[in-house]
Amino acid sequence: ALEAWCHQQFAEKTVEPNSGLGKAITYLLKHWKELTCFLKVPGAPLDNNICERALKFAILHRKNSLFYKTQRGAYVGDLFMSLIHTCQLSGVNPLDYLTWLQKNTKALQTSPHTFMPWHYQDQNR
Structure with a gap:
């Protein structure tokens, strides 16, 4: 229905193609397949916030890892950050979890x- 409405706006000349709305409708129609996939x-979620948060976590860790003094320290830090992120x-x-x-x-x-x-949840009920 939205696609038909967009085409109707141009067919009835209700919207000027060079206006802001016209450009938005043109973009929508041009990328219809990708935008409605x-x-x-x-x-399916309408956003990718989970991925965005994961990337921010990795970027923050990369920034903090500049202050490791040794390769071994960096390895241990990476291991803990991976565990923490997996827990989250x-x-x-x-x-x-780490205390457990x-x-x-x-037994570990x-x-x-x-x-x-x-x-962890299964074994600690």
């Missing part, structure tokens, strides 16, 4: 796969 997937994506409090790992070091060594952040 998300409609093919039910429930899994809906787990990073501090609680410290309390269960023996025998079966590390059961101590991933996405298993």
Whole structure:
């Protein structure tokens, strides 16, 4: 219906093609396929805020990593930032998760796969 309305605006000369609205409608019609692609997937988000937040997190870490004194320190910092970000994506409090790992070091060594952040909620109910 929106596409038909856009074409109708130009056909009936209701909107001047060189006006701001005319340029917006022209852009919309020119990129119709790309701009409506998300409609093919039910429930697809209208924004990419999750990706934007992930990128900001990585950029902040890159900026902070300028202050590591050694390669080993940088490696450990990267490891912790990766764990913290994985916790956030899994809906787990990073501090609680890291504390839980410290309390269960023996069991962690025998079966590390059961101590991933996405298993934290299941084992702490």
